[in-house]
Amino acid sequence: MSINPNISNLRHEILGVSVSLFAEAGYSGVSMRDIAKSVGVTPAALYYHFPDKQTLYVETVRFALDRNENQIEKALATDGTPEERFMRFIKGYILLIHDDPDFRRLVQREILDTNAERQELLFQTALKKEYCSLIEIVSQIAPSVNAHVMAVTVITSVLYHFEMAPIKRMASAQLEEPLPITIAEHLGQILLYGLKGNEGQNTNENSQTET
Amino acid sequence: MSINPNISNLRHEILGVSVSLFAEAGYSGVSMRDIAKSVGVTPAALYYHFPDKQTLYVETVRFALDRNENQIEKALATDGTPEERFMRFIKGYILLIHDDPDFRRLVQREILDTNAERQELLFQTALKKEYCSLIEIVSQIAPSVNAHVMAVTVITSVLYHFEMAPIKRMASAQLEEPLPITIAEHLGQILLYGLKGNEGQNTNENSQTET
DNA sequence: GTCTATATATGGATAGAC
DNA sequence: GTCTATCCATATATAGAC
Known part of the structure; x- marks a missing residue:
């Protein structure tokens, strides 16, 4: 959404790579x-578009988040029943x-990262909305579950x-990977x-199955 | 503890660091x-104990796996009901x-790693046993679920x-992190x-099961 | 077994030409 | 806007003294 056609093509190509x-x-x-080589320019060209490597990295994470924003919004839509x-x-x-x-993988790396500032960026711009939505949905479906x-x-x-x-492949060699929608349905269920x-049993003093 | 006292102390200290x-x-x-500095020796000392950085890294992963072997074995014990x-x-x-x-975090990094050889090491020595045990347990509890x-x-x-x-902290600032055993109980339930x-979906007659 | 010293490669970053 | 050329810090790794 925030792609401005006035901004140089190279900048976007750098970010994509x-x-x-x-x-x-x-x-x-x-x-x-490495980046310059993949893009097909010299390292100096990168420094025209980004002041340093750190900044390029942060912009890269933003870029990856931005290009998935529409999908994320759709997944978080608030209409329908909590189950839906x-x-x-x-x-x-x-x-x-x-x-x-x-x-x-970029998100996974950011989560592993110890840089507090970058983690704050990721969590605020990406994961917090999801987390809060889930808390809300879960509380509606099953108030007694630890949300x-x-x-x-x-x-x-x-x-x-x-x-x-x-x-999966190592455990059962010729297992064919199911379609993502199939995985989602199983996982969702x-x-x-x-x-x-x-939710069926709200008061759990001995909450486990009897032994 | 499988620590062999004959093997040099420095080697173990290097691995721990x-x-x-x-x-x-x-x-x-x-x-x-970085490693040498943390241990308190010069880089050259590291190369007496390990031929190169790659080898030191692989040995480090093994070391981290080894020191948790007992706990892993306990978690995988085969006695008791499938639910237990x-x-x-x-x-x-x-x-x-x-x-x-x-x-x-080391395991998480290895999973993200694209080095096929190292990933094979991790998956064979650590994750495969867990995965196969779970497949077995899950199939016993609920044969109709995608194991x-x-x-x-x-x-x-x-x-x-x-x-x-x-x-969690960002979403609810003064949330106190629960004890791991509490988390495990909620997650397990x-x-x-x-x-x-x-399972109930297919054969709807067993709401209360085994003894 | 550990050190000092160093060879050699690769890293981030900049100046100035075009 | 991009390149050539280069500075300088840091990287892996080794040789040889002790």
């Missing part, structure tokens, strides 16, 4: 020379996270699901039943 | 100088992942839960009910 490279190797795993919103969130995010692996644990469970489940694909099952 | 540093900043974010095993897995892993944040989706959901939920702590709720 940077998303891939930083997603693949992380901030310190990519040099300005819950499933829409999971489907929307699984698709988003599946379709843009560079975005997914924080549930929200975190949903976010981690969608955000990291596809990173486990290699394990599991988590939705998890919510409702807990 | 390396776990922290690599967990914090990743492979390319840590230099041999399921809860034991979640409790054991949440505790392990909570108590050794360096191990947790792969469920196993991946459980692993991602425990492995990444604590990385979302900053978000949600996921166990998710399993059973889905």
Whole structure:
């Protein structure tokens, strides 16, 4: 949405290439020379568009967030029943996270990052909305469930699901990876039943199955 | 503890320091100088114990895995009902992942890593056992649930839960972080009910089960 | 086994030509 | 706006003294 046609093409090309490279190797795993080479310019050209590597990196993260903003908005739409919103969130995010692996990995790297300032940027601009929406939805569906644990469970489940694909293949060699929408439906059902099952028994002093 | 007293103390000290540093900043974010400085020796001393940085890194990952082997074995014990095993897995892993944040972050970095060889090492020595155990347990509890989706959901939920702590704090400022055992109980209930709720869908007669 | 000293490569960043 | 050329800090790794 915020793409201004007046702004140089090279700037956008740099950002697009940077998303891939930083997603693949992380901030310190990519040099300005790597980026310049991938774009097909000299390192000096990068410094015309960005004052330093740190700034280029932050702009890269913003760029990756921006290009998924529409999808994110759709997944967070507030119409429908809480159950519908819950499933829409999971489907929307699984698709988003599946379709843009560079975005997914960049977000995962940012979460691992210890730079407080950059983490603040990511959490404020990306994850906070999702988290608060989930808290709201979950509280409506099942007030007695710990909404924080549930929200975190949903976010981690969608955000990291596809990173486990290699394990699936190793455990059952000729397993064909299901379509993302199929995964979303299974995941949504599991988590939705998890919510409702807990709601069934509100007072849990001995909350586990009898042994 | 599998620490062999015959092996040099410095080697172990290097590995211990390396776990922290690599967990914090990743492979390319840590230099041999950084490690040497943290240990209190010169870089040359590192090269007496390890041929190069790559090898030191791989040994560091092994070291971090080894020091948690006992806990992992306990969490994977095969006695008890499937439901008991399921809860034991979640409790054991949440505790392990909570108590050794360096191990947790190192594993997360390895999962993000694109080096196929190193990923194979991690998946074979650490994650495969967990994954296969979960597939087995889940199939016993709820044969009609997609066991792969469920196993991946459980692993991602425990492995990444604590990385979302900053978000929790941002969303509700004075929220006190609950004890790991409390988190494990909530998470276990949600996921166990998710399993059973889905199972109820097909064969609707067992609301109360085994002894 | 650990140090000093150093070879050699690669990193971020800038000046000035065009 | 992009390039050539280069500065300078930092990186991995090794040789040889002790």
